[in-house]
Each structure stands twice: as structure tokens, then as C-alpha cells.
Amino acid sequence: MRIGFVLGEMFIGLRRNFTMTLSVVLVTMVSLFFFGTGLLVQKQAGTLKGEWYDRVQVSIFLCGDESLATSCPGGAVSDTQRNALRDALTADPLVERVYYESKQEAYQNFKETTAPGLSDNVTADQLPESFRVKLKEPSRYLELTAEYQDYAGVEEIPDQRAILQPLFTVLDTATRVSLGLAALMLICSMMLVSTTIRLTAFSRRRETTIMRLVGASRALIQLPFVLEGVVASLVGGVLASGALWAMVNFGVSRLQSRPGFTTRLISTHDVLTETGPIIVAVGVVFAVIASLFSLRRWLKV
Structure with missing residues (x-):
């Protein structure tokens, strides 16, 4: 498989559909930011439960x-x-x-x-x-x-549940709300990725038809389109991780550093080593699924 050709076709698609690609990046960033927030809230809830149980x-x-x-x-x-x-x-x-x-x-x-x-x-x-x-x-x-x-x-x-349960209920509710919003935004992101890839495939249908006639494989034809969605989602995932890092570093960490504050809170280390890689991986997987699904109709080989 010609890697240079595949990458060249991918960059051509990204350049031709810059506005749509930017939309995919932003929507993916927002959806993964909510998803990452839900994961961080869930982790914080688990930490608080363990800490408060230890104090019981x-x-x-x-x-x-x-x-x-x-x-x-x-x-x-x-x-x-x-x-x-x-x-x-x-x-x-x-x-x-x-x-x-x-x-x-x-x-x-x-x-x-x-x-x-x-x-x-x-x-x-x-x-x-x-x-x-x-x-x-x-x-x-x-x-x-x-x-x-x-x-x-x-x-x-x-x-003791009468004392601790209200706190845990609030934390669990916040987690469910964050993850619910994240799921909705991820669906929107998948739909936008799918639409972008379909438009790209439609605009380049003449080129793909020629590739079919000369015997190009399904993977060679589809891979540039899939990579376009992956790159856009990857950039959105990295931006979402950066936004989460900034939120924790400039918000939560300052609260942690206050005198007399002893409760353990989530840190930037949690974002960099756990939440960040997870949301980037989720964004890439969703992009691959959305791209392949949209190409089934437009690029039948």
C-alpha cells in the first residue's frame, strides 16, 4: 500500500473541507470535554467515598x-x-x-x-x-x-447513610448528568464526522471511480477518508484533554492548595495519565466507526 498516496489524499480532503473539518474538531472537543468531566467527577466521587468512609x-x-x-x-x-x-x-x-x-x-x-x-x-x-x-x-x-x-x-x-448518602447522591447525579451530556455530544460528533466523510466522498466520486477501474483495493480507497475523520477527532481529543488539564490546574488545584483544606481532589496527573488518554482513544474509535459506516454506501467496492 502506498503510504504517501494515502496521506496525500487525506491532506487534500482536509484542505478542501476545512470548514467542516473545523466543525468536527470543535464538536468532538466539546463532547470529549463533557465525557472527560464525567470521568473526573466519577473518580472524585470514588475518592470522596473512600476518604469519608475512612473518617466514619x-x-x-x-x-x-x-x-x-x-x-x-x-x-x-x-x-x-x-x-x-x-x-x-x-x-x-x-x-x-x-x-x-x-x-x-x-x-x-x-x-x-x-x-x-x-x-x-x-x-x-x-x-x-x-x-x-x-x-x-x-x-x-x-x-x-x-x-x-x-x-x-x-x-x-x-x-451513617443518613449523613453520607446525600453527598454521594449529589456526586452520583453529577456524574450521570455529565456522562449523559457526553453521550449526546458524542452522538452529534459521530453524525458530523459521518456527514463530512460523505460530502468528501461525494465530491471525489470521480477519483474513486477511476481507482476502482484500475483495481485499487477497498482499503486503499477508504483509508484516506477514514484518516480524515481520525485526524479531526484526534485533534479534538487533544484539545479536550488540554481544556480538562487547564480546568483542573487553574481551578481544582487552587482549591486543594488552600490552608486547612485536607480533602484529596483530582489532579492534573489524573488528567494526563488516565482521563486524557481515554477520551482521545474514545474519540478516535468513534471517528473510525462513523467513517466506515458512512462509506459503506458511497464507496462500495
Whole structure:
């Protein structure tokens, strides 16, 4: 196969249809930018889930004098029940560390985290004592809850999902919206690539007819057209990767560098090593598929 001839025909097609090629590049860039944003949001959601799960401490509130829970028939937790629960938690293979918080300590924490006017109306006796449990695998907190929910002396084990799920729901929704927009834009990009290749093939139908008559193979005839779509999509993918890099470098990275900000965020390294190559590859594959599909009708050999 004559590589020089194929490349020459490709550049001729790109030059003749410069406006359409530029449209393909821009639409591909926008679609792949949304696709890459969806991937980055998905990665950030996974990072936050892991980080927040690592920070989860299961709170096991013990029975008080006025507890109404069915597991507190005798009122306040006894020393025997408290010690038995502590021993069970310490020996549990799911548990990494157990910390006991007395009523007085709970009251001090309450005063530090609430407005002064509100804490003035609360006394230490009104707050429950509790065990704060750090798990070896924080995502398995439901297993611990199920095991100790009905334990003697335990009033309540709050469901951590009520705290974490709203955050994860927002992140998952943002991911789905980004990927949905990306899918729509990728379809538009494929249609534009297909239309461009058809117009190019139509404008050069005399040349392709001559090539058929002299015995040129299907691959030799189709390859220049396919490469036109690939080059346009490749440029769009590179531009989309650059836009993602700029967004992360000048936006997210600045947030990460703020004093006191400890949450791990996505970085430019994620764009360069993971997201960027993926979106470029997706753009090229979609261009090849769209080109071959459009050529089936116009370049039958």
C-alpha cells in the first residue's frame, strides 16, 4: 500500500473541507470535554467515598435514665452491660479502636459545636454516654450496626447513610448528568464526522471511480477518508484533554492548595495519565466507526 498516496489524499480532503473539518474538531472537543468531566467527577466521587468512609466512626449510644428503646428495659445502662459491650467491641475483628465518651465529655463536645445560647439549656445528664468505634473497613459499618443494635444497654446506633448518602447522591447525579451530556455530544460528533466523510466522498466520486477501474483495493480507497475523520477527532481529543488539564490546574488545584483544606481532589496527573488518554482513544474509535459506516454506501467496492 502506498503510504504517501494515502496521506496525500487525506491532506487534500482536509484542505478542501476545512470548514467542516473545523466543525468536527470543535464538536468532538466539546463532547470529549463533557465525557472527560464525567470521568473526573466519577473518580472524585470514588475518592470522596473512600476518604469519608475512612473518617466514619460508628457511634453507639448507651441507655440513659429516660431511654424508651426496647433494649433499655431497666433504664440506664449498668456497669456490667457497659463493660460487656466494651469487651465485645474490643474483641470484634471489624473494630480497630474503641473510645468511650462519658456524659460529661459529650456535654463538653456539645458546647464546643453549638451556639452558646443553645448549650445553656442543656445539662450533662441529658446527654447519652457512648462508644465511638473506628472500623478496620469503614464500608462494613452496617455489619457492626446489625450485630450490636439489640445489645443489652444499647439505645441507638445511628445509620451513617443518613449523613453520607446525600453527598454521594449529589456526586452520583453529577456524574450521570455529565456522562449523559457526553453521550449526546458524542452522538452529534459521530453524525458530523459521518456527514463530512460523505460530502468528501461525494465530491471525489470521480477519483474513486477511476481507482476502482484500475483495481485499487477497498482499503486503499477508504483509508484516506477514514484518516480524515481520525485526524479531526484526534485533534479534538487533544484539545479536550488540554481544556480538562487547564480546568483542573487553574481551578481544582487552587482549591486543594488552600490552608486547612485536607480533602484529596483530582489532579492534573489524573488528567494526563488516565482521563486524557481515554477520551482521545474514545474519540478516535468513534471517528473510525462513523467513517466506515458512512462509506459503506458511497464507496462500495
